[in-house]
Amino acid sequence: MEQLRQEFIDLSDKFFARFVTRLDGLTDEEYLWKPVPDAWSLVPGANGTLTMVRGIVFDEQAPVTTIAWRYTHIIDLLCEDRCATWVGLEPETDEIFTTGAPATAAQARELLDLAFARWKRYVSAIDMSRIFEKVGPIGRQFADATRAFFVLHILDEVIHHGAEIGVLRDLWAAEHPDDPMAVRLLRGEDVPSAEIEQLKQRKPDLVREAAATERWEAIPRLIDLGFGVGTGGRTAMHHAAGSGRLDAIRLLIDSGAPTDTRDPVYKATPAEWAEFFGQKEASELLRSTTA
16 A cells, blocks of 8 residues: 555656746746636725636536646645545644735745645645545545545646646747747847848757758758758657658758767667658668768
8 A cells, every 4th residue: 555655656657747947937928827818816805915817617618727826726636625634534724825826926836835735745645544435524525536536636627727737838939939039030020130140040940840840941041041951869850750750851961061960869860760750761861871
């Protein structure tokens, strides 16, 4: 049974590590951004503190929500009393939401740490000899579920809401690119010559970015404009090899791109990327060129 507890803890840690990485760079503007006009978010309550807009939504389509709403929901899921009482524990009495829902991304991050630490204390304190007992009447709709099922339910909730925040962050980034001129160039739009020269300084790896996002049609133009093809680490050649793009591989070779560099994560050459992804022709081309 202790092995099962450790798996609960390991899954919790995996969720947390991935989630906080996904939160890197979150600003207050993005935190409160409404992707659609009627999105649910945080609003002032009767006492002036922020609270979540919410309704009784079970089998109906829930509205789109802000990152702030989902973030607050995740914090609440990890520290609410039922995380203790439904598995036979006494809940901790210290209130995490002392000033209401977090008004800023930094406040949300602080509360997340507190809530996750509480969740792990609860999981660590569960009587594992009773983990497959039913939750019982206290669990209402979960009355006939086991305590183990309930633990997994909470983890499922926070994992899928964390993924939703990831999608919202992707949408925000798409609507608020860090370098609009680079986006225009990747799309094949006209960019002033002066801007292109500045882009070479700001985005020296734009050819790699084009390959990584499969904007293959942009690569010939970028090379013609003088953007580098990469000389070390993960390069455009790795992505072309993994995708089996023989045309891009040949163009990159003709432009002086090396074929034997190893990426920093998998320590693999472009040919090895091609082999891993089952791109036989690309692998043979790269092997022959390297040889």
